[in-house]
Amino acid sequence: MSQTPVWRPTARILLADPDGRVLLFSAADRSGAWWFTPGGGVRPGESLTAAAVRELAEETGYACAEADLGPVVATCAGRWPAGHDGKVFFAADSYFFLRVPHTRVVTDGQEDYEHDVITGHRWWTVADLRRAARISPAGLGDLVAGLLRDGAPGRPVRLPWSPNLP
DSSP: OOOOOOOEEEEEEEEOOOTSSSSEEEEETEEEEEEEEEEEEETTTHHHHHHHHHHHHHHHHHOHHHHOOOOOEEEEEEEEESSTTTOOOOEEEEEEEEOOSOOOOOOOOHHHHHHOOEEEEEEHHHHHHHHHHSSTTTTTTHHHHHHHHHHHSSSOEOOOTTOOOO
């Protein structure tokens, strides 16, 4: 019997350093490491931008105002299993783009489960993003190249879900 997925909107951040590299976190499964953007679930009554600001501060130590984020630059949606209890989520991810002046990442604000799941972080060039196989969302390299070159698009880009990742 198939379980009905739990709706989970998320606010995610494409964080770019002065050299145009983007921060990704890593986690591991049986197939090895996979990489994803900072961000997480939107709490009840919280706006996407408020969630993005909160998640950014908690996960990376970077503080910004909601106005610093600008518009949503990309979206992505799909199903993913959450742990061993059989729960399945339907994630609706909204991505913001933010340039930061340095690469110092402070993870002290991460929640316990984030400390348990996240195995590291790295700043990725566009070329690295385009070559990597296990990055979520799919198409991140081309999106980041466009954002670095042209800034935010007129409307959010729709990225494909990465079905081979958790």
